[in-house]
Amino acid sequence: MSVSLRQVRVFSTYVALLLAAIVLLFPLFFSLSIALQGPTMTPHLIPDVRDLDVSVFASVLIQQPVLVRWILNSFVVSSLVTVGVLCTSALAAYAFSYLEFWGKQIFFVAALGTxxxxxxxxxxxxxxxxxxxxxxxxxxxxxxPFLASAFGIFLLRQYFLTIPRELREAATLDGCGHLRYLWSFMLPLSRPALATLGLYTFLSTWNQFYWPLLVTDSTQWRTTQIGITIFHSSEAQILNTQMAATLIILIPTLIPLIFGQRQLVRGLTAGILKD
Incomplete structure (x- = not known):
């Protein structure tokens, strides 16, 4: 049976994607492997099943209860910053897209200049x-300090401009005001862009280091990036607890990715199909 060129291309694509996935997931696999091997100075890539120690994750939380507070701080800060950026960016982007006022272009250029x-x-x-x-x-x-984002304003404005203005005109004829139109029409139609902006904002805020280090002095108010650095310094010789703590801190970042995956994919693939 002959193999077509298209089948070869498809097979090659899947092989390339599989190799890329292996490369990307290898650090996570190796971190999990080290965490489950117990306190050893010579970790192996593939641990012995008989030596696996799953209790290391519970022991880390018990021995370092402040780790939960660090995760809570980062989650609260990242979530509220994300909500704030989405609100301010949507309002500003709508104003720059549909409202006419003096200095509109000047203000927009000034925002981009930041x-x-x-x-x-x-x-x-x-x-x-x-x-x-x-x-x-x-x-x-x-x-x-992070409740507004020039990048978010620019991203949503460009997406709002792709929505036909005839929809706005029809909504105006039905007596729909600006806020109602934004809430009932623009935001639902812009879910892919909102998901992309929200995920980017959440992850960038979660990974902040210098600002939390500067404005927090108490251990209780540290965020995960500061806290995990302190934890690694105090547990310098215990690799499995370091990796276990790192994996625990990684878990909350997967929550927005899982729930926003569908909209994120739609945002990334928008416009690739032509009629």
Missing amino acids: LMIPFEATLVPNYLLISHLGWHDSYQGLIV
């Missing part, structure tokens, strides 16, 4: 403001 300002340049002013407000060791100090 993307060229490095985070380090705004670190000191933000820190001085947080210090003046007395927001050290607090959720508001970790959240408020």
